[in-house]
Amino acid sequence: MPEIVLDGLYKDYGGCMAANGLSIKVNDGEYLCVLGPTGSGKTTCLRMICGLTKPDKGKISFNGVDVTNMPVSERKAAMLSQVYSLFPPKTVYENVMFSPEIKEWEEESAKQLVKSMIKMVHMENKVSAYPIELSGGQQQRTALARALASNSDILLLDEPLRALDARLRLELRKELRSLVKEMGLTAIHVTHDQDEALEMADRIAIIRKGKIVQIGTPMEVFQDPATPFVANFVGRSNIFLGKIRSVCETCSEIETDIGAVIKARITNMPEGTDVAVAIKIGSTRMLPIPVPTAEKPEPEQPNGFFKGRVERVLYEGATITIEADAEGIGLVSSKLPNRKYDDYKAGDEVMITWVPEKASVFEIPPEGIEEELRLD
Amino acid sequence: MSLLKWINDISNNERSRKAWFSLVCLIFVIFIIIPSVFVVLKMFTEWGIVHEVFKDPVMMSTIEGAIWNSFSIAGLVTIIDILVGIPMAWIFVRKPFKGKRILDTLMDMPLAFPTAVVGISIVMFWGIPDGISIPGLGVVVSPYIMLILLHIIFTYPYMVRSLSAILEQIEPNYETAAMTLSASRLTAVRTITLPLFRAGLVTGTILCFARSLSETGGTFIALQMMGVDSTFFTGPTFIAYMKAEYGADVAMGPMILISVLMIILALLLLVVVKVLIMRFKIPVKKVWPQLGRKVSRGAVPKLKDVFSIAFLVLMVLLPTFYIFTFLTQPMADIDYGALLSATGISFLIAGIAVAFNIIFGTPIALYIARKRNTKLGKILDSLVNVPLIIPTTALGFSLALFWGSIYAGGSLSLMMVIFGHIAFTFPLVVRNIAGAVEEVDASYEEVAITLGAKPFQAFSKVLMPIIKSSIVAGAILAFTRSLGETGATIAISDSIKTVPVYIMDLIKLHNYTEAAFCSIILIAICFVLMFAVRILVNRGGNRA
Numbered sequence A: 001m002p003e004i005v006l007d008g009l010y011k012d013y014g015g016c017m018a019a020n021g022l023s024i025k026v027n028d029g030e031y032l033c034v035l036g037p038t039g040s041g042k043t044t045c046l047r048m049i050c051g052l053t054k055p056d057k058g059k060i061s062f063n064g065v066d067v068t069n070m071p072v073s074e075r076k077a078a079m080l081s082q083v084y085s086l087f088p089p090k091t092v093y094e095n096v097m098f099s100p101e102i103k104e105w106e107e108e109s110a111k112q113l114v115k116s117m118i119k120m121v122h123m124e125n126k127v128s129a130y131p132i133e134l135s136g137g138q139q140q141r142t143a144l145a146r147a148l149a150s151n152s153d154i155l156l157l158d159e160p161l162r163a164l165d166a167r168l169r170l171e172l173r174k175e176l177r178s179l180v181k182e183m184g185l186t187a188i189h190v191t192h193d194q195d196e197a198l199e200m201a202d203r204i205a206i207i208r209k210g211k212i213v214q215i216g217t218p219m220e221v222f223q224d225p226a227t228p229f230v231a232n233f234v235g236r237s238n239i240f241l242g243k244i245r246s247v248c249e250t251c252s253e254i255e256t257d258i259g260a261v262i263k264a265r266i267t268n269m270p271e272g273t274d275v276a277v278a279i280k281i282g283s284t285r286m287l288p289i290p291v292p293t294a295e296k297p298e299p300e301q302p303n304g305f306f307k308g309r310v311e312r313v314l315y316e317g318a319t320i321t322i323e324a325d326a327e328g329i330g331l332v333s334s335k336l337p338n339r340k341y342d343d344y345k346a347g348d349e350v351m352i353t354w355v356p357e358k359a360s361v362f363e364i365p366p367e368g369i370e371e372e373l374r375l376d
Numbered sequence B: 001m002s003l004l005k006w007i008n009d010i011s012n013n014e015r016s017r018k019a020w021f022s023l024v025c026l027i028f029v030i031f032i033i034i035p036s037v038f039v040v041l042k043m044f045t046e047w048g049i050v051h052e053v054f055k056d057p058v059m060m061s062t063i064e065g066a067i068w069n070s071f072s073i074a075g076l077v078t079i080i081d082i083l084v085g086i087p088m089a090w091i092f093v094r095k096p097f098k099g100k101r102i103l104d105t106l107m108d109m110p111l112a113f114p115t116a117v118v119g120i121s122i123v124m125f126w127g128i129p130d131g132i133s134i135p136g137l138g139v140v141v142s143p144y145i146m147l148i149l150l151h152i153i154f155t156y157p158y159m160v161r162s163l164s165a166i167l168e169q170i171e172p173n174y175e176t177a178a179m180t181l182s183a184s185r186l187t188a189v190r191t192i193t194l195p196l197f198r199a200g201l202v203t204g205t206i207l208c209f210a211r212s213l214s215e216t217g218g219t220f221i222a223l224q225m226m227g228v229d230s231t232f233f234t235g236p237t238f239i240a241y242m243k244a245e246y247g248a249d250v251a252m253g254p255m256i257l258i259s260v261l262m263i264i265l266a267l268l269l270l271v272v273v274k275v276l277i278m279r280f281k282i283p284v285k286k287v288w289p290q291l292g293r294k295v296s297r298g299a300v301p302k303l304k305d306v307f308s309i310a311f312l313v314l315m316v317l318l319p320t321f322y323i324f325t326f327l328t329q330p331m332a333d334i335d336y337g338a339l340l341s342a343t344g345i346s347f348l349i350a351g352i353a354v355a356f357n358i359i360f361g362t363p364i365a366l367y368i369a370r371k372r373n374t375k376l377g378k379i380l381d382s383l384v385n386v387p388l389i390i391p392t393t394a395l396g397f398s399l400a401l402f403w404g405s406i407y408a409g410g411s412l413s414l415m416m417v418i419f420g421h422i423a424f425t426f427p428l429v430v431r432n433i434a435g436a437v438e439e440v441d442a443s444y445e446e447v448a449i450t451l452g453a454k455p456f457q458a459f460s461k462v463l464m465p466i467i468k469s470s471i472v473a474g475a476i477l478a479f480t481r482s483l484g485e486t487g488a489t490i491a492i493s494d495s496i497k498t499v500p501v502y503i504m505d506l507i508k509l510h511n512y513t514e515a516a517f518c519s520i521i522l523i524a525i526c527f528v529l530m531f532a533v534r535i536l537v538n539r540g541g542n543r544a
Helices: A042-050 A092-096 A098-102 A107-120 A136-148 A166-183 A194-200 A218-223 A228-233 A338-343 A369-373 B002-011 B014-045 B047-054 B057-094 B100-112 B115-126 B143-169 B173-180 B185-214 B217-225 B235-246 B252-279 B289-296 B299-328 B336-370 B375-389 B392-406 B413-439 B443-450 B455-484 B487-492 B499-508 B512-541
Strands: A004-013 A016-026 A031-035 A057-062 A077-080 A154-158 A186-191 A203-208 A211-216 A237-247 A252-256 A261-264 A274-280 A285-288 A306-315 A319-326 A330-337 A349-353 A360-363
Touching: A004 A042, A016 A031, A016 A042, A016 A211, A031 A042, A031 A166, A031 A194, A042 A077, A042 A154, A042 A186, A077 A136, A077 B443, A092 A098, A092 A107, A092 A136, A098 A107, A098 B455, A107 A136, A136 A166, A166 A194, A186 A194, A194 A218, A203 A218, A203 A228, A211 A218, A211 A228, A228 A237, A228 A274, A228 A360, A228 A369, A237 A261, A237 A369, A261 A274, A285 A330, A306 A338, A319 A338, A319 A349, A330 A338, B002 B014, B002 B455, B014 B047, B014 B252, B014 B336, B014 B375, B014 B392, B014 B413, B047 B057, B047 B252, B057 B143, B057 B185, B057 B235, B057 B252, B057 B299, B100 B143, B100 B299, B100 B455, B100 B512, B115 B143, B115 B217, B115 B299, B115 B499, B115 B512, B143 B185, B143 B217, B143 B299, B173 B185, B185 B235, B185 B252, B185 B289, B185 B375, B217 B235, B217 B499, B235 B252, B235 B392, B235 B487, B252 B375, B252 B392, B289 B299, B299 B512, B336 B375, B336 B413, B336 B455, B336 B499, B336 B512, B375 B413, B392 B413, B392 B487, B413 B455, B413 B487, B443 B455, B455 B499, B455 B512, B487 B499, B499 B512
Parallel strands: A031 A186, A031 A203, A077 A154, A154 A186
Antiparallel strands: A004 A016, A004 A057, A203 A211, A237 A252, A237 A274, A252 A261, A274 A360, A285 A349, A306 A319, A306 A349, A319 A330
């Protein structure tokens, strides 16, 4: 199975750069998720790999062979489209049979292959159904079987789970990944759903404005984001602005605009640099500040970086999210397990803190932090 | 099989795809566009004889009168069509009622009838022609009003079809939303849906106008039956009359002049209509809630529906089918040999024209549908309309001049008639296919290619089965249009007798009964054809 290399691709759609120096190396047999907001150039990236869109500039190679000008039909890169595109006048069987038929494979072995693919995606009971009679999940499976039966080496998945019900989407994540792995394909899966990417990918490539911002394992991307955008896009983060006050051996200290000092992991930026600190909301802790009572007129105060007042507590099932207003900083969020639900209520004072190693420090990008964090 | 494989293989090469498409564009321009407007060039090279016409005041006033008649009739007819077409389109799209399917099929019938037949039928219904023993209403004796009534029949279905097509795409949700926000139905329709309607209005207006301007066969016959064919003219009948009366050589000057005038005015009109309707603001700012509510309830909407259906039945269907009253008459002596040979020639011409248009029109339709936003896409999109808007008689005349200037011999007249029919049916085929392709998500073909299909396989195995029914529908539309065409045929050749020309000749000889029976036979053939298509379309449409 091939290794895919995209080298400096550019694609200009009348002033809108869908690819702006896009470079990725996808390893042999890897399941890569390309994660990015709507309009970031994800789909263009897929279309360039299979050849449906021609880059203005740059080179695409499979296993070291330049395929930039190879016809789409020769690339062996099958696309699984968002809407599945099962051919309406054909049955499930005929749809899966599409590739073997047009490639004129030997009939008996083609039949065997198609049958085994249909079985693999558990569609044996629906072989003679037409696409319109299938549920979303069944359509998705059929489209997958059709792609797998085409003898392609590369599978390109364009938001393959998007059109499905929320619950089914979760179930199909594992199934889809294991099928692709079983076939040993190199897969590139485009999505805007970070949970999906985190769960399914061997590696995640974060794309924005036609460029790859970061590429790494789900853990790397989640825990060590390369930019404030990644920090906020892959799992929400609280972002604080300030100046580096000092850097010690274990952590760095940043003075925020209102004077509170917060801690983050070490950085090699010099003191005095304007920085943004990002901490995942799941790693942000809010310690209730006890109210003085008759028994404990001076209760022990918890340690933390600054105070906030709880604005609201959202119950989300397994987790709760607390939103607290910190004076001069704005809203800060924290995600906690649901058993903590009773510990907080609106109006409570809390002390906000986190483990310094979990907070990343970024230089403020030239176009400003607001622009950097925009999700479009 | 090996040819198919060869096509598949070369379709995989981008260069050969480009070469094929360039060839198609070249054929489109050389065989269709240039011949259609060649007469304009001819006017400059033959300026001398055209200039002579200016010196002849009688001729000039006749030409001016003919042009005025053509355009004012087309304009009035279009306005009437819009007024009665909008409520009718509404009924067809939004209201389920008994007999809707039958009405739906009946409405297309005037499109399939040879225009000459409709001409006879109309004059019989409204007027009092000499030599026919079947009683008519006898209320219309003015040729101008008769032609308006006649042209409504030819244009009405186009208007309702264009408007329905757009209305079907406009979701009723908008109206519903407006009504939940307490707008009355009339206000909702007027302020929300009507403005979304413009595209359909443009298409409908252009189609109606063009159809009325082009109409020759039915018009000529109607005028003849009223005995005014040498005194009352429209543009096309003037060309036909001049050619028949004085011959193409003697009447060259006036014929060139009127053709050029018709072509230029028609093309100008195409632009003006587009701009006007797109710029014209349907008044939506003001609302009259009281009035809106009053006319949205009770008797008014019902009256409107009743009026719309009554119009369709009384003004369109009844006059069209009035010719069948001849069935009560004793059967005429029909020259079956002549009729059969005319039918054969008609079918041959229509068949070749449609086949040609499917082969060379499909690539253009695909390009227009898939690359609408590119420059070439836009140019092709406009160019395709040219043969549609040019009056077919002028087009036929122009075409004859073009091929005549290349090949002087006269024996190729059948070929030239075929070229003429190719030109004016080309837009019908292309528009139908392009419309269908636009409805199909491009991802079907794209996915097929990534699965290893060569581009031609993606077209033939994936797209084709989905749009098959629209291709057939377009082909039938073009076929029947070709079958019914009179003006272009007589403008190109005197010797080629297609069925409508044959029927026209019978009328000239006042053989009304024979003409009527020939018409009824032709209608029967058309009807069987339409019926076959309905079945085909329905069968293909089940799963798509």
